[in-house]
Amino acid sequence: MNKIKIVWLLSFFCLVQVSAKDYNASLFGIKSNGTTLNTTSIQKAIDYISENGGGTLQFYVGRYLTGSIFLKSNVTINLNEGAILLGSTNPYDYRNFNDKIHTFSFVSAYQAENIGITGKGVIDGQGREMVYNFLDQQHKGIMPDLMRYDRPGLRPNGVYLRECKNVTVTGVTIKSAGGWTFYPDQCENMLIDGVTVLGLDFWNNDGIDIVDCKNLKLLNSFIDAADDAICFKSHEANKYCENVEVRNCVARSSASAIKFGTVTAGGYKHIRIINNKVYNTHRSAITIAVPDGGFVDDVLVDSLYAYNTSNAIYLRIGARNTSRPPGTLKNITIQNMYCEIPATKADVNYPYEGPVEDNPRNISPASIVGLAGGYDIENVTLRNIELVYPGGGNVHYAYRGLKPADLDSIPEMARSYPEFSQFLELPAWAFWVRHAKNVTFENITLTAKERDYRPAIVIQETENVTLKNMLYKEPGGKKKQVHTYKTKNIVQK
Amino acid sequence: MTNMIKILIVNMILLITQQLSAKDYDVRDFGAVGDGIFVNSNIIQHAIDYINAAGGGRLVFYPGTYVTGSFYLKSNVTLHIEQGATLLGSTNPWDYVKDPHVGWKSMIFAVKQDNIGISGKGIINGRGFTTANNMVKYIQKGLFDDPLKLDRPNETNRPENIYFRECNNVVIRDITLKDPASWNQTYDQCKNLLVDNIFVDSKSYWNNDGIDVVDCDGVVIKNSYFDTADDAICFKSHDANAICQNVVVDNCTGRSSANGLKFGTASRGGFRNFKITNLTIYDTFRSAITFAAVDGGLIENIVVDGLRSVNTGNVLFLRIGNRWSSGKTPSLQNVTIKNVYAEVPYAKPDAGYNYEGPVEDNPRNISPASIIGLPNMRIKNITLENIEMVYPGRSDTLYAKVGLTSKELDAIPEMEKSYPEFSQFKELPAWGMYIRHADDIHFKNVTFRALEQDYRPAVVMDDVKGASFRGVSFSEPNAQGKNQIFKYKSSGINIE
Amino acid sequence: MKKFFFSFFVAICALNLSAQTDYKASVFGCMSDGITLNTQSIQTAINIISSRGGGMLHFYVGRYLTGTIFLKNNVTIVLHEGATLVGVPSAYDYAGLPGVPKGLIVAHGQSNIGVVGSTPEYQTNMDVIGNGIIEGQGKSVRKSIETQIAKGYLNETIEQASPALISFSECTGVKVTGLMLREAAGDVVTYNDCKNVETAGLLIESKDIAGSNGLVFSKCTGLNVTNNFFNVSGKPIKSSANSKEVKSSDNRTFAGSLSKITK
Missing domain, CATH: 2.160.20.10 (Single-stranded right-handed beta-helix, Pectin lyase-like)
Incomplete structure (x- = not known):
């Protein structure tokens, strides 16, 4: 219509x-x-x-x-x-x-x-x-x-x-x-x-x-x-982005290639991001951030190809604005995605290169991070996705273990600027999920080119997770690639 | 004197052949980057030091744009800038040093070096406008100490393109020099300087002189072109104990929003033995030729043979003043100026050029050529031969008037301490030539032509002792029977 | 007029006033674009700050x-998170001083000097190290040096010509903390005959060039080396002679903790 x-x-x-x-x-x-x-x-x-x-x-x-x-x-x-x-x-x-x-x-x-x-x-x-x-x-x-x-x-x-x-x-x-x-x-x-x-x-x-x-x-x-290259924002609490289509575009950024936020006063509804390419990008191929109390509802990312990009996906609820309750982030589908993450800086030699920050940390995983206190990211479907990582995480450089104390001590950083690297070292090499509800992984291939001390996926403080058709490639002996903590209803097929 | 000039030219030819035999070094071999961004100062400096230590040669810049700040040329090294190559001045004022001995900033320095040169059909572009304006910012922020007189940094705090001091055997040829932040090129107390076939385009900021030759001995400037905001070809004498001498200027063209060819302003030691031939000056705001002895120095044995001055505000200005003489007596004598054709326009000759000259000393009608000494410091023995000067006439007595009464003539100020400029006396009582406090002035075959009527006579002499007019003619519309030569307090005037 | 501007300038600086006067790099024309060669702008900044009694250059x-820039009395360079000093890949843009090896940041006989990182404003109460960065571009710098030596234009050994990132000699009251130091063409940090030196919270990563030592010191008195991470091709820490009052703790490499430095 x-x-x-x-x-x-x-x-x-x-x-x-x-x-x-x-x-x-x-x-x-x-x-x-x-x-x-x-x-x-x-x-x-x-x-x-x-x-x-x-x-x-x-x-x-x-x-x-x-x-x-x-x-x-x-x-x-x-x-x-x-x-x-x-x-x-x-x-x-x-x-x-x-x-x-x-x-x-x-x-x-x-x-x-x-x-x-x-x-x-x-x-x-x-x-x-x-x-x-x-x-x-x-x-x-x-x-x-x-x-x-x-x-x-x-x-x-x-x-x-x-x-x-x-x-x-x-x-x-x-x-x-x-x-x-x-x-x-x-x-x-x-x-x-x-x-x-x-x-x-x-x-x-x-x-x-x-x-x-x-x-x-x-x-x-x-x-x-x-x-940021293609950036959705919402500056006014009573306004929002609606019915937007991004198709057949190529984006390169020394920040994020496709980003929702940072300012998210109102929100985003019915956004279609289809058949786009991303390369030489310093931060995330796609970031959806709700740090100011707005909403995100009904986002489809289909056929996103990212090369030499430091982070694949970052979904985040924050609470920078203390005068409002945290916002909502739900009904997100990301499908048919391919992303290669480099071991070195992705945007070297561009003018105004992105800053090297949040060190020390080994290569950061894609992350889905809500807030404690019931502010979960909801209904996320990840389907037909291949992520290729350099691996090589070393414990002496930076370490985040899997013990409850290690995982609990990852800060919430509700008031911080949302960026995939903000938590410094994270406990997984491919995906980290915290404070989410109804997350489906389906037909996912995760590759680490070198042995990493971390598992591929860590899911903590999350409800209703489905993992279906998962493939992990990492050199060295077999290890447990999925670690869950304080998580309910995990279905692994 | 002719002999002296011949010897000079032979010397210069020797100089060139000497330099041709040297080895070539590609500046890129030393790591220089011609990308228009990277600042190559340290690399160029190292290359020069190396070539100097290795016995000399040419440092060659192949096509590319090489940004640089200050560096020093050393003995037996020639910078060769190929056509298509540009030595581009950094616009960062901090990239330039003020040489402690020279007391000035420059891109290319040489101090006490021998057998050096700059050649090639490439470009040296100081980008002075931007550099000077960046300097203004730092001064305004209090990061650099400068009084910002006239809202511009002192000229010594702005980089020139070239400053050579106390160097022997210097050859500058074929290059294009553009847009310094201050003067373009200074050769100060150098011996044996050859400047040949250079092109100077500098209208980027205040004080953009074309070439400044200061207290040098043995200079040839030829086949060169100067288009400049300040004086085009300028000889100076900074040192009371030094002198600028044995100079040939041949086949050059100048355009200036100040003077075409000038002696001074700084004229402490003096100027001696000059031969200036086949000079063209056009679209020039002030005088085609200014000889000013205002700081105690001498000017003597000067020949100007062949001057074409077109659309230029004033033809000649010969002046003795007493500005910074500090006990010395300035003199100006034995000057021959011949084979001159000059057209003075009614409108501003440099209108539309960048950094146009300032309109000053008004009200005045078109100023005459002038020979103006002081009562006790007289200009002596000046010969003017085969000259045609065309003036617009059209003076308006309601705008400005100085008549021929003794009261009016005596009221013309002496201005002995003033900066010398043809316009400084405002309205003068002649339309063609005004002579005051001078002895032995000889006119041979001189034509004065006014295109429209003028209220003034062509020539006024005030306090002149000894003058001859042979074959002098005047043309002015509706001026039959007008007495075109007026004498006042003068004696020994012989009109044929 | 000028005084008016100057007082404004001071007022701007004073906005950030802590114990020392703070100066922002842009005031001196330093460009953050990665392509403008800032050597003389930074040097001018250091000269002016030192001549005015010292302060922090942010x-x-x-x-x-x-x-190469020469650090002077009472000047501290502060590299905030995301700020990177990048070494120019050109052999002739590096210098030392008589008796002081070449370096990107060089000081001789200066006191109360520092190069420090700073915690980002959105991260609080966290023990962050390795913030501001000095990136030596060692591989490219070394290539330039080797080429020039091979051509015979540079009459130095590779070791003499290769700059450290930090080369301090006969300095007193030195702080090098909270930085990431990357890829030197020579050693990373060298101290010779310095007193009261704090070296802490450094992430040192220099492995593009063989034999790049992390921290090299000799004849120092009062050296504190704490909480540093070394990933270098040479020795993490190399002490050659006669140092006194050396304290070290919690220094690591990829292989694990470093044993305490004796001497």
């Missing part, structure tokens, strides 16, 4: 666009030389087109320097091949679209309908140089900023679309933002198809952040990011 | 590429 609605809306939208008028950038005095600051002329062009019935602003080959620009209803920016929308490196060329919303950006839109960014051109925020200039102004105290981790907090994003409807973003390359690269927020009916997102220029360069959006498709895109 | 998350 919903799908039909989207298709109808999108096709209607396309019709509107075809009939709309084309305007060349030069008509508005916009200069392609890369040195003329075009902010006001581009804005005039958008305003003019929007006020005159809509249409497409055409940019042809050239470098168009500009500060913040705001898309308006019924306007599409078409960047033809060779056209580059170039972000000013001057911090003072960036502004918010209104006083209420403090997020600011290079290209943005607020409550606009029928808008688009299309073509084979590039949106280049020149983020690194721009951020250095922010940093300078903040060092001198001219621009106030808290400077967390010695980096500016206040930084413009690349493309930020807020509360927009009927949005098409196709073909373009979006790169080098100061903050997040591409950020749809509370948008409805949105198609992102065939885009290239490159966020490799500064810290917190997420690829795509899909925040509280409804009816969104992200298709056939390539995302390479210093921070 | 590096936050990121990779800071550098060649």
Whole structure:
């Protein structure tokens, strides 16, 4: 039903666009030389087109320097091949679209309908140089900023679309933002198809952040990011992401490739992640984290292939926000997945490599970790999955045994930032499950290339677990690969 | 003097052949990375030290972009930068050192080294604009001590591309020099310097001189091109006990938002035995040629033969001042300037160039060429021969006016302590040539042409003893019968 | 005007004020991108901090590429979790001092100096070691050295040319704690003739180059070596001569606990 609605809306939208008028950038005095600051002329062009019935602003080959620009209803920016929308490196060329919303950006839109960014051109925020200039102004105290981790907090994003409807973003390359690269927020009916997102220029360069959006498709895109690549977030407790499909994408990250969170105020419902590839990724292929009291319900991850990625799966309930009870995470299916975990750092030689943290620890397992006190992760099905680990865990480097005292002493870390490595050494080499309910493992192959001191799977403080068709490959003598502790109703077939 | 120049050129040829025989070393063999990112200073320095210790040779940069901070060239080493290779200045000010002996920052230093050079059709690009602006940041944060006078770091705290001091037998040829943070290249107290076929493009920051030759002996600069924000070809004398002498400048072209070819401003010791031939200056904000003796030094035996000055704000400015003379008496004498064609525009000649020159000393109508000494320090024996100067005329008396009454002429200030610049006196009473406090000035075959009418005569002499005008002609619309030569307090004036 | 800015700068620094003045690396232009060579920026930072009476130079998350830096009186380098000092893979970017072997961080005759890791803010009450990282890139550095020696451009032995990660000589009051030290081109940590040295909470992993010793010391007085893990190709701990008041406990390798250092 919903799908039909989207298709109808999108096709209607396309019709509107075809009939709309084309305007060349030069008509508005916009200069392609890369040195003329075009902010006001581009804005005039958008305003003019929007006020005159809509249409497409055409940019042809050239470098168009500009500060913040705001898309308006019924306007599409078409960047033809060779056209580059170039972000000013001057911090003072960036502004918010209104006083209420403090997020600011290079290209943005607020409550606009029928808008688009299309073509084979590039949106280049020149983020690194721009951020250095922010940093300078903040060092001198001219621009106030808290400077967390010695980096500016206040930084413009690349493309930020807020509360927009009927949005098409196709073909373009979006790169080098100061903050997040591409950020749809509370948008409805949105198609992102065939885009290239490159966020490799500064810290917190997420690829795509899909925040509280409804009816969104992200298709056939390539995302390479210093921070999370494809990232779902929920910033408002009464909002959530719903009916989102991510299909046929390739993601690379120095954090997590596909991530739900970190901020999860509302939640995520009916999310489909199908046939995607992940490589050279420093943290998890997929992380679903609910640390702020929101919910996750009905997520299907199908056909996910991850190569040279430090962690396969991390599902986590946390409680960073103490003013609310912990959230829920349930009805998750991950099937047809393959992941190779390297012995060494996965993202070596990328700019803004992910930090080496939480040492000492041997290679961390995939983990499903709820919280004590009844905040279990529920209804997780893992089916047709193959994980290949380096193994080689050494007790003298870091040790977590299987004795009750060892397992009990793993901290809950409810208030911590959720990351697969956060517990330091864990007692299993492939899967660790704690505080979960109704977990099914079916048709799973787990390989360790070298002998590890730990068993493949440790399940503790969990109810109703089915293990079916499990295959373990580890050099050396046979050992018990599944250890359970304080766990009820284990079925092993 | 002609003999001296010939000997000089023979010496230079010897110098080149000497350097050709040396061995080549590829800088990449020492680990240098031409990726435009990696800072190669330490690697380049080690390579130079090695070649120097191994008896000399060329350190060759093959195509690539080699970022570097400061390093020191050593005896018998030539940096050879192939076409397609760029030596790119680091934009991090901390990557540059201030040499304690030289008192200045630079990318390429050489101090007390012999038989050194830089060659090849590659590029040395200081990226000075960014480096200078990064320096400003650190000064503002209190991490570096600088008064930030005129909102810019002192020129000694900004790196040049090249600074050679007390070196003998230096050859600079074929290279392109771009965008330093300060002056471009300084040769200070060097002996036997050859600069041949270089291309200088430096309009990136304040004080971007093209070339500064300071107190050198035996210099040939030829076949070179200078496009600069500050003075294009500049000779200086920093040391009262030294002198810049035996210099040939041949077949060069200059463009500047200051002066084309200049002696000074620092002129403590002086300038002697210069031959400047076949010089072209265009789109230049101030004077095509400025000879300023304002710090106690001398200027003598100078020949300018062949000057084409097009769209340039002023043709000649010869000046004695008394700025930092500290007891010495400055002098300026025995100067011959011949075969000159000059066009002075009405509009700003360097409009649109990066770091355009500052509009100053207004109100004034177009300034004349000037020879201006001081009452007791007179400019002597100047010959001007085969010269055509074209002026726009068009002066407006309501805008600025200095007439020919004694009151008006005497009111022109002496300004002996001031920075010397052709415009410093504001409005002057002539449109073609103003001469004051000078002896023995000879004009032969000189044409003054004003394209539109001017309220002033072409030539005004004030306190001139001995002058001759042979074959001097004037052209000015609607000025039949106008007396174009005005004498005041002058004697021995012979007009033929 | 300048004073105004300067007081602002001091105010910014003072925000973090503990016992000593704190300085953030970015103030001096240090770049965390992993490709900018920061040697002179870090050196300038150390020079300025030392000349102003000392303090802590803080590096936050990121990779800071550098060649040899010389630590000076009363300066401590703090590598917060996720911050990595990365050794540049180039033979000529390393130096020693007369009588002091080459190193990435070198000090001679300085007092009250340190290189320390810091606990991440989201982990509390945990005994975390090995936080900030010094990554020597030993294999690449060694390759550069060997190539240059083979070509005859570098007139040193491989041992002379290979930098340690930390090389301190004749220093007093030294702290090297809570770090991960990875892949040196030579030995990892060397102390010669130092007094009052604390070496604790180090994860030392250096096995790409043969014979890389973990901790090498001689003629030291008052050396405390505690809670370190060694995974090195050479000896975990090598003491050559005449050290006094050496205490050690809880040092480990992959093979198990190390016996106490005698001497």
